[in-house]
Amino acid sequence: MIDLDAAAIYRQEAGELLDSLEGSLLDLGQTPADRTLVDQAFRALHTIKGSGAMFGFDQVAAFTHDFETAFDLVRRGTVPVTQDLVSLALAAKDHIRSLIETPDEADATVGRTILANLQILVARPGSIAEPPVEAAIAPDAGSSETAGAGWRMTIAFAPEVLRNGTDPLALLDELRGLGPCTVVALTDSVPDLGALEPQDLHLQWSVTLRGDCPREAIDDVFMFVLDDMKLDLTPLGVEPSGETVAAAAPELVIAESTPLPVASTPATPPEPQKARTADKVEPPRRADDKVSTSVRVQAERLDELMDRVGELVIAQARLSQLAHTRNDGGIQAIAEEIERLASGLRDTTMGIRMVPIGSLFARFRRLIHDLSRDLGKPVEFVTSGEDTELDKTMIERLADPLVHLIRNAIDHGIENPERRAKAGKPPVGRIELLAQHVGAQVMVTVRDDGGGLDTTRIRAKAEEQGLIVPGTTLSDAEVHQFLFHPGFSTAQTVSALSGRGVGMDVVKRTIEALRGSIDVSTELGHGSAMSLRLPLTLAIIEGLLIRVGDSRYIVPLSMIEECVELPADQARGRNFLNIRGGLVPFLRLRDLFDAPGEPDAHQKIIITSVGDARVGLVADQIIGSHQTVIKSLSKLQSDATMFSGATILGDGSAALILDVAQLVAIGQLKAETETMTRAA
Amino acid sequence: MTDVQANDGSMQVLMIGLGDEIFAVEASIVREIIDPVPVTRVAGAKPFLPAVMNVRGNVIPLADLRIRFGMPCTADGGDTRIVVIELTINDDPVVVGIIADKVYEVTELSKSSAQPTPRVGLRWKPEYIRFIAKWNDEFIIVPDMERILN
Numbered sequence: 001m002i003d004l005d006a007a008a009i010y011r012q013e014a015g016e017l018l019d020s021l022e023g024s025l026l027d028l029g030q031t032p033a034d035r036t037l038v039d040q041a042f043r044a045l046h047t048i049k050g051s052g053a054m055f056g057f058d059q060v061a062a063f064t065h066d067f068e069t070a071f072d073l074v075r076r077g078t079v080p081v082t083q084d085l086v087s088l089a090l091a092a093k094d095h096i097r098s099l100i101e102t103p104d105e106a107d108a109t110v111g112r113t114i115l116a117n118l119q120i121l122v123a124r125p126g127s128i129a130e131p132p133v134e135a136a137i138a139p140d141a142g143s144s145e146t147a148g149a150g151w152r153m154t155i156a157f158a159p160e161v162l163r164n165g166t167d168p169l170a171l172l173d174e175l176r177g178l179g180p181c182t183v184v185a186l187t188d189s190v191p192d193l194g195a196l197e198p199q200d201l202h203l204q205w206s207v208t209l210r211g212d213c214p215r216e217a218i219d220d221v222f223m224f225v226l227d228d229m230k231l232d233l234t235p236l237g238v239e240p241s242g243e244t245v246a247a248a249a250p251e252l253v254i255a256e257s258t259p260l261p262v263a264s265t266p267a268t269p270p271e272p273q274k275a276r277t278a279d280k281v282e283p284p285r286r287a288d289d290k291v292s293t294s295v296r297v298q299a300e301r302l303d304e305l306m307d308r309v310g311e312l313v314i315a316q317a318r319l320s321q322l323a324h325t326r327n328d329g330g331i332q333a334i335a336e337e338i339e340r341l342a343s344g345l346r347d348t349t350m351g352i353r354m355v356p357i358g359s360l361f362a363r364f365r366r367l368i369h370d371l372s373r374d375l376g377k378p379v380e381f382v383t384s385g386e387d388t389e390l391d392k393t394m395i396e397r398l399a400d401p402l403v404h405l406i407r408n409a410i411d412h413g414i415e416n417p418e419r420r421a422k423a424g425k426p427p428v429g430r431i432e433l434l435a436q437h438v439g440a441q442v443m444v445t446v447r448d449d450g451g452g453l454d455t456t457r458i459r460a461k462a463e464e465q466g467l468i469v470p471g472t473t474l475s476d477a478e479v480h481q482f483l484f485h486p487g488f489s490t491a492q493t494v495s496a497l498s499g500r501g502v503g504m505d506v507v508k509r510t511i512e513a514l515r516g517s518i519d520v521s522t523e524l525g526h527g528s529a530m531s532l533r534l535p536l537t538l539a540i541i542e543g544l545l546i547r548v549g550d551s552r553y554i555v556p557l558s559m560i561e562e563c564v565e566l567p568a569d570q571a572r573g574r575n576f577l578n579i580r581g582g583l584v585p586f587l588r589l590r591d592l593f594d595a596p597g598e599p600d601a602h603q604k605i606i607i608t609s610v611g612d613a614r615v616g617l618v619a620d621q622i623i624g625s626h627q628t629v630i631k632s633l634s635k636l637q638s639d640a641t642m643f644s645g646a647t648i649l650g651d652g653s654a655a656l657i658l659d660v661a662q663l664v665a666i667g668q669l670k671a672e673t674e675t676m677t678r679a680a
Numbered sequence: 681m682t683d684v685q686a687n688d689g690s691m692q693v694l695m696i697g698l699g700d701e702i703f704a705v706e707a708s709i710v711r712e713i714i715d716p717v718p719v720t721r722v723a724g725a726k727p728f729l730p731a732v733m734n735v736r737g738n739v740i741p742l743a744d745l746r747i748r749f750g751m752p753c754t755a756d757g758g759d760t761r762i763v764v765i766e767l768t769i770n771d772d773p774v775v776v777g778i779i780a781d782k783v784y785e786v787t788e789l790s791k792s793s794a795q796p797t798p799r800v801g802l803r804w805k806p807e808y809i810r811f812i813a814k815w816n817d818e819f820i821i822v823p824d825m826e827r828i829l830n
Contacts, residue, residue, distance in 0.1 A: 311737035551721055593723040631739040633722075633732070636774060636829055640725040646732055646739040653718040654732045654739045 010055040012296075014100050017044045018093055019362065025089050026365045032081035041089070042068070042075050046216070048096060050223055060099045063111050067092050070118045079122045087373070088117055090366070149236035150179060150210040151218065154186075158228040159200035166225050172205065174221045179211025210236070299392065302353055309342075309349045310540075310629040316342040317627075317650040350391075350540065357435045357444070358386025360395050364406055368431060371410045378417065378428045379410060385435035390442055394534060397514055398444070401507040405446040405530050406431065408503070413450030413528060423525065425449065441516075441558070442536060447529035453522040455479050461488065480520040484508040512661060515541075515556065515644070543628040543647070543657065546606065547621040549595025554628050554647055554657040555617065559608045563622055566603040577616060579607060586616030587667040592642065608660045615664050628657065642666060691791060693822065695784035695815075696763060699751045704813065704822045707786055711764045711775065716756055729829075733777060735764055740775045748828055749804045754781065769830050776829060789813045789820065 021044040028037045045068045053061035071089070073079045092114045098105065157168060172183055186204040190196070209218075215233065222231060316338050323335035361383045372379040390398075414420075414429035421427060432447040455476050462482045463470045482488055486505040511518055515535050522528035535541065535558065543554035544563075564579070566586075576585040586605055589595070605616040628647040631654075633640065644659035692707035712735075719731035719742050728747040732739050742762070746753050759782040766775050793814040797806045810824040 307737070314737060593721075633739070634741045634774060634776070635772060636743075636769070636776065637722055637725045637729055637732070637741050640722045642724050643722065646720070648734045648737065648739065651718075652734055654720040654734045656720060656722060656732070 007055055007057075010051055010057065011100055013051065014048050014060075015097070017048050018097050018100075020044055021048075021093050022090065022366055023362055025086055025093065026369055028081055029083060029086040029369065032086075038075050038081070042071065045071065046219075047223070050220070052100075057100060057103070059103060059108075060096060063092075063099060063115075064096055066115050067096075067118065070115065070122050073122045082121075085118075085121055088114060088121060090369075092118070150208065150213070151215075152206070152208050152234045152236055153218070154204065154206050154230070154232040155222075156204040156230040157201050157225065159197075159202065161225060161228050162201050163199055164228070166228070168201065168203075168205075171221055171225070172207070175207060175209065175218070178213045178217055178221070179209050181210075182208040208236070302349075302392070305349055306353060309346050310631075313342050313346055313627070313629055314648045314650075314652075318652055321650045346540070353392050354389035354536075355392045355395050356387045356389055357395060357398075357442075358383070360399060360402070361386055361433055361435075363399065364402065364433065367403060367406060368410065371407065372429075375410060376416065377410060377414050379414060380428050380430045381433070382430060383433045388435035388437060388442055390534065390536060394514060394536075397510060398532075398534070401510045401532070402433075402444070402446065404503045404507045406433070409446055409448040409450065409528075409530075413448035413452075415451050419451075438533065442534050443531055444534065445529050445531045447527065449527040452524040452526055452528050453480060453483075453520070454524060455522075458482055477520070480522070483520065484518070515558075541628045541630060541657075543626045544606065545623040545626040545649075545655070546589075546604075546619040547623060548589045548593055548619050549597055551593070551595065552623065552649065552653075552655045553589075553619075554626060554655055555606055555608065555660065556628075556657065557625065559610070559660045561607045561609050561614065563604055563606050564616075566605050566618055577605065579614070582614070584614045584616050586618055587663065588618045589663075590618070590620070592663065592667065592670070610661050610664050613664070615660075615667075617658070617660070617663070630657065690788045692786060693789050693820075694763065694786050695820070696778075696780035697759075697782035697784060698746055698749070698780060699754070701749075701751070702784070702818065702820055703745075704789055704815070704820045705763065705765065705778075705825070706822070709765045709767055709825065711766050713783055714762050714764065714777075716760050716762060729776075733762075735762075735775075735777060738775065740764070740777055742777045742779065743829060744779050745823070745828065746779070748808070757781065759783075765825065767825055767829070769826055774829070787815065789815055789822070795819070 021041055024037045024041040024044065028034065028041065031037065045064055049061050049064035049068060052058075052064060074081060074085065079085070095111050095114055099111070155168075155172075157166065161168070172181075175181060176183075184206045186206055187202075189204065190202040196202070218231075218233065219226070222229060316335075320335045320339055323332045326332070365381055368379055368381045371377075409431050410429070414431070415423065415425075417427045420429065430449045432445070434443075434445045434447070436443055459468075459474070459479050459482075462468050462479070462485075465488065467482060467485060467488075468474065484504050484507070488504070508518055511532055511534070517533050519531040519533070520528065521531070542557040544557055544560055546553055546555060562579075564577075567577075575587070576583055578584075584607060590599055600620040603618050603620060604622050605618050606622070607614055607616050609615075626647075626649070630645045631647060632645050633643060641662050642659060643656040644662075645657045646654050647657060649655050693704035694707050694710050694713075696703050696705060714735065717733050717735070719733045721731050722729070722741075725741075728744050729741045730744060730747075731742045733742055744753065745751075761780050761783045762777040763780050763783065764775060764777050766773060768774070790813065794811040795813070797809045797812060808823055808828050810822045812819050812821055814820070
């Protein structure tokens with residue numbers, strides 16, 4: 001069943017590399033002088049090219065190669081990093097992605113245009129006589145790229161590389177192909193015979209490579225082991241640091257083949273040299289170094305595992321129930337042991353499915369970059385809480401709602417620079433995307449420092465659309481809820497991005513389908529914040545098991561505030577209660593479910609909170625709390641909207657999970673029709 | 681789906697009894713046949729999909745075709761079984777349990793004996809019927825499960 005399709009693996013890896021490339025490029029847009037970012041981007045490109053060629057993605061390899069060649073000038077520092085360049089590089093990245101994912105549909109002319117534009121971009125600064133600002137660091141970079149005389153390097157592999165199938169000798173042979181080499185084995189770290197682990201590699205090598213060869217050629221040799229090794233490279237002739245020669249022009253470095261050590265730092269102030277030494281101390285590592293011990297697993301397998309574990313938990317619950325009724329200590333002990341194992345396994349499995357939300361946040365940087373450019377509103381994007389973990393399905397489904405919220409924030413929230421200037425705000429707008437744990441929930445907030453929501457205007461619009469009767473007293477929060485009404489938009493002009501009044505209702509629906517809620521907070525003139533509260537996982541919830549008639553149901557515990565007994569005198573008649581002075585309406589679940597038989601003598605009310613409102617649900621009996629493994633209902637029964645899903649109880653029968661928000665809505669509708677029929 | 685004659689001629693079917701009628705369900709969509717299990721009523725669902733049940737750790741709907749066909753519902757008897765079938769509806773796989781008053785046998789129906797569905801003389805809507813085939817001198821209805829359930 002293991003998918004060993006090399007092309008598929010390449011696609012997946014390249015996808016991740018492209019994501020990291022995008023991240024580096026966007027960072028680069030903000031800090032154009034950051035050399036490590038250029039290097040990161042370059043490494044990603046290089047790997048995409050290398051493995052692309054290996055797996056037969058020739059188009060990808062060809063395009064990436066051309067792009068890399070041009071981008072190399074940036075890396076050498078001959079060409080400064082500009083916003084145009086970053087935008088173009090992003091376009092190129094998109095093109096590479098389409099070449100990989102849909103090679104047949106990718107348009108070659110797009111690629112040619114990008115390359116042509118890139119040529120123009122990289123050619124222009126060269127024609128300008130005075131070196132651009134970034135060039136200060138540049139020649140230094142040049143020197144670390146090419147050394148006319150050759151290189152001295154120390155090669156230290158991680159001890160376990162042999163077990164991974166790496167053959168150091170073959171790599172050394174390959175290195176020898178680049179030019180005449182002197183290889184010295186370093187035996188310093190070889191332990192005593194007693195402590196020697198025969199499968200570990202303890203040898204290190206010091207290699208002197210003579211001849212004109214670019215650094216990339218060396219990196220290419222070690223391309224597949226770079227993660228598992230330390231490679232210290234020094235251009236030959238650098239050591240005698242005293243003989244710094246001032247050369248006429250940086251171009252000389254490339255042409256000159258005689259040992260010209262720091263010749264490449266001609267018109268450069270001394271600082272960059274320090275920078276380079278610092279560079280050398282740090283071995284060339286990949287940005288994604290830290291993930292070296294992870295295993296790639298297909299998402300479907302995790303889903304399958306979760307299903308199995310869910311079944312196990314259910315079967316275990318049945319076993320425990322059975323063991324309780326038997327007076328057999330042995331069986332009870334085993335049942336308890338299995339209970340412990342099953343719950344441990346369940347927690348671990350759920351943990352595996354948890355993904356840091358940062359992977360999602362990274363996607364929005366591009367969105368904001370593009371939107372801010374298109375709308376002419378400079379925006380600073382700040383994220384925090386990237387390592388907050390959420391179930392992976394949740395993260396996938398959160399993407400669309402967050403896109404909507406962020407678009408709205410930029411399009412409607414952030415004012416244009418002139419307006420901001422008038423309001424005395426900094427010209428650059430600010431969008432914050434925050435994630436944090438709040439109790440057993442995760443709160444994701446999109447906050448902008450724009451104009452804020454105009455509550456009076458929303459109200460006026462709601463009256464205009466006939467959603468409220470003019471003069472009704474409503475709290476601000478209630479007014480803001482109209483934003484989530486289908487077809488509601490206060491935007492005077494409809495832009496390509498937002499203002500059509502579709503979107504916010506979809507956002508709300510999606511979030512509610514995830515059993516979450518949206519809070520709006522705003523301050524006129526100072527911005528607004530949309531907070532999404534979400535459960536940690538979709539797979540399992542804590543529930544309260546109740547009985548209505550002869551059926552059992554689950555109420556999500558997160559929705560419940562308290563449980564009280566229905567006073568006998570209120571068993572009939574008015575459908576509201578006095579809970580510590582507050583008026584709480586209630587719904588009789590027996591009526592909603594058409595339960596047969598007579599209600600129990602002592603009915604219970606479960607007080608739930610739906611948004612700001614509290615609503616009681618009348619049940620016959622409260623059985624107890626229940627770890628609920630959620631099973632979705634078949635789409636054939638999608639018209640049963642009162643239920644959000646089902647679960648399996650200890651005795652093996654199915655119980656339905658109440659969708660409290662829907663129940664309340666249906667209850668209201670029912671009440672309204674009843675009043676109307678009575679009136680009629 | 682409707683062009684049944686085009687295939688090589690015979691199909692494996694499971695014979696199930698509903699009321700006094702015998703239907704044939706293609707064996708290829710039948711996943712298993714189980715004894716009746718406790719079911720949970722679903723308020724607000726379609727009348728012919730009145731409940732859900734636990735089948736091997738999955739909650740699946742129970743379909744009562746007798747309601748769909750307007751046949752009288754009898755109480756579960758000793759022969760009552762649930763036939764779990766798997767279909768594709770709007771490109772999504774759907775698993776449903778069907779109540780059968782009795783399950784007879786798996787047999788082969790000759791498609792060449794298939795008769796066009798008459799527009800009259802039937803208790804149910806013609807669109808619910810894929811075709812009618814002859815088996816042991818009896819006319820057997822092969823229902824169109826996708827349409828019936830959707």
